[in-house]
Amino acid sequence: MDAATIGIVGGLAGVLLGAFLTYVLDRRKAVSVRLHESRIEAYKLFAATAMEYRRAVMDQWFEDHQLQESTDDDEVHRTRSSAWSAYYGVRLLTEDQRLGESGRQILDRITALKDVANREELNRLGEDCRDEVDGFVELARADVEVASKTI
Known part of the structure; x- marks a missing residue:
């Protein structure tokens, strides 16, 4: 083989390898973006429900x-x-254990509302639940921000 043929074959191999690596990396990024979007939807759904x-x-x-x-x-x-x-969707999608613990605490506190004795206590505990959901949303927002930086 002469030098020109080796150069052409080497150039083609480089282009093909570059295209393949770009494809693999773009695919990984797309998966990461989908996971990020799923987290946001799970957090929003949990807070709403x-x-x-x-x-x-x-x-x-x-x-x-x-x-x-x-x-x-x-x-x-x-x-x-x-x-x-x-x-459970939140627990499946996050690596932050604090989010799971916060979600569980919210559900337990909401369930406890049915056993309160009077309206003042119901109102106070209802507001506490709202504050805990707000705290959950702040944790989730921070988790989404961190994940955004890694994408």
Whole structure:
């Protein structure tokens, strides 16, 4: 082989290797971006369903204390189920253990709302739940920011 042929073959091999590496790296980046977007959606879904569950439990409390017309008990069960599903989605998608612990604490506190004795305590604990959901969102926002920097 003469030098020109070796140069052409070497140049082609370099171009093909470069194209292959670019493809592999772009694919990895696309997977990372999809995971990042999934985290954001999971965090948003959890916060929304936790608040919906909180509302349903508080409505149930009013019903149990005959301060409001009857509501269907299935709504509390449905929203609790949705909140737990969203919680598990958060746990699956994050590496930050604090987010999982925060989510679990929120669900436990919301569940405890049904056992309060009076309206003042219900209002106070309901506000505490809202504050905890806000804290969860702040943790999630920080996790999303960190993940954004690695993408």
